[in-house]
Amino acid sequence: MDFKSSETITGPRAEDHLPHTAQAAVKIVIVGGFGVGKTTMVGAVSEIKPLTTEETMTQAGIGIDDNYGSETKTATTVAMDFGRISITERLVLYLFGTPGQERFWFLWNGLFEGALGAVVLIDTRRLEVSFDVIGRLEERGVPFVVAMNTFPDAPSYPIEDLRAALDLSEDIPIVQCDARRRASSRDVLMTLMHFLYSLTMSQAHT
Template sequence: MDFKSSDTLTSGAITGPRAQDVLPATAAAAVKVVIVGGFGVGKTTMVGSVSEIRPLTTEETMTQAGIGVDDNYGSETKTATTVAMDFGRISISEELVLYLFGTPGQERFWFLWNGLFEGALGAVVLIDTRRLQVSFDVIGRLEEKGVPFIIAVNDFPDAPRHPMDTLRRALDLEQGVPIVHCDARHRVSSRDTLLTLMRYLHSLSATKT
């Protein structure tokens, strides 16, 4: 699942922002959210589909160097990969804006995660049920950092469907962690996933007061 309309960061001239890229004057709070997951699960696609500004990506063409290193099962036709981050923005309301940071999925780029997790209020963990195992380290790192997260099952056409309880056990999740289905290609589905994260974060905050 690739989003082909995003802008790639380059060293070219920087132009001024478009009118639709300017932060709304009514915005009172901005929150950092990370979109994480293994290689090829749809992180760039989700950021691109839901962002109200032109998403920025750091995608590079995949080369022979990744053969035997990157696990591309289920993404054999993928020709580009994120090497630093994806960035987008969505206004949840007139007052609340989410800044979205998509992480690189390959293990050789995981050293970048610590910086991307810094200051994040929460995370969406995108999973591909054909490759659940690539999600274990992702979830473990979020738990180590104390970043609350939800699970979003990206519904690839040929991916197996599992009952939520089966997924929860397989991923060793606490009972309260939400699991939702989504289609990262579609704006409404991606937006609803982010709203689920916001509701979950609100519920966690309420239990602490």
């Protein structure tokens, strides 16, 4: 489930420039295990041509990268994905998709710097690949929401069962999404923004 584009970026287009009404820009990271749909989500929701750092998968990844459920995947993110979406006329989100393979996780520290929040994209066929991802966010104190990406053969579990399996507190939102669809991916980002707002209001009253 990858967003693919072979076009070469030759320079900024008119639609790539920030709206003149924009007053605030927020950095958001989209994280998850290998092949859960991070590149797809950034590509689906970005209002500008997304920047991707995908490379063709080679024999070097065999036995190292867990590609279960992504056996047909031919390219993988090796640095980051980048996109942008305007949530309102005044608020713009910069989206950074992280590489999923553990051997590239050393890049995460830089991507997390300055991030206001994160989306953890999960594949219910491989929940175990999300454990370390969530642990890293919790260690760094980055607020996050969890989005279940819908794959055709993925099992569906009640939200509370997923919450227990991922050992998440009751306040962390868990939503379902289709990372291929702009509206669905945008709804996930709106869930994150509402969650961040609620955290800010809670801290203001303590």
